[in-house]
Amino acid sequence: MPELPEVETVRAGLQELVRGFRIKSVEELHPRVRKSASLSPIRALEGARIVDINRRGKFLWFELDRPEVLVAHLGMSGQFLIAKEQGARARHIRASFKLSKGLQTKTLVFNDQRTFGWLSVEEVVDGIPTSVAHIAPDPFDSEFNRSEVIKNLSKRKAPIKSALLNQAIMSGVGNIYADESLWRAKVNPQTPGNSLSSNHLGKIVDRAIEVMAEAIERGGTSFDETYVNVNGESGYFEFALAAYGRTGQPCPRCGTPIDRAVIGQRSSHFCPRCQR
Ligand SMILES: [Zn+2]
Structure with a gap:
């Protein structure tokens, strides 16, 4: 997606x-x-x-x-x-x-x-x-307000994974990049937003920006026989993911098998050892 x-x-x-x-x-x-x-x-x-x-x-x-x-x-x-x-x-x-x-x-x-x-x-x-109109600015928007996003995430009782997917707080993050951001920030996706410090929340937001910026850089346009594809689909498949969709495969950081849990009806992938 x-x-x-x-x-x-x-x-x-x-x-x-x-x-x-x-x-x-x-x-x-x-x-x-x-x-x-x-x-x-x-x-x-x-x-x-x-x-x-x-x-x-x-x-x-x-x-x-x-x-x-x-x-x-x-x-x-x-x-x-x-x-x-x-x-x-x-x-x-x-x-x-x-x-x-x-x-x-x-x-x-x-x-x-x-x-x-x-x-x-x-x-x-x-x-x-x-x-x-109901969509919050994404991190690459000139109207993006990092401290406002952190403040809003800190009010959520919901798991941080669900809060990250809430497009009214910060837009653009979907299931894949939410899992990747939390893996990079070493935060368990089940952790309630309101139990995380501003420092931790800031780290999650920064990792989300970082992983999406890297993915944009690797996007690029691909071609086939009859069409110029302006979809970026190839970028999607070439981008190396650390957690998302890697259930049972070793965590690239510590080697522990990546675990999967359903949070808010979405499957979440995380390292049970380095994301506590
Ligand atoms: Zn790990």
Whole structure:
């Protein structure tokens, strides 16, 4: 599932590949591709020019030369792909955009096997689209406030793992990077947020920033036969994880087998020896 580093890789890829292009036509190819709260069908954006691609947490939005924006969430498996050849077909295309800039034309598709991803036409309030309003700034946002995040985490009785996943406190951290951050900070995921010192909480936040920054750096764009993949999927698989998904394998720090527990209905991976 794409988390902040993967979504940031997609944002950077889109910025490079479609900024400045005009949306000539839009086709919606699946009934669930458009969020029900969308102000209009996506094709209402025909004629708009893509000015920039923005992101907060795991939400992306296309800034246009008009007041509305196109918001995108990749869900579990969403991808943006650029068709390299005319007529190329990915397997699970949910929406297709014909783009042009001068004599250049491109086809941008939203491919999503599991259909949890969505697109939506929205208004912007204070620079933020409606569906992103409840999302706290992520650590790479100029509005990110580290001490505010630490204060909010310290009020939570819930396990620190669940508090880290709470997108209203700090956005962008999902199951993978939450487990990696706690492993790096040597904190057990079950520990209640309000039992950790500000010092410890600061360490967890800093490790989260560190691990996501490393993952962004290793993201990068990958290519296949017919599509330019702006999804960052390859970065996701190449990034070496210490705890997440490594149940039973040795902890890279102490060699103890990594343990798994279900916390808040999400599986958590941790070292029972160095994360107490
Ligand atoms: Zn260990």
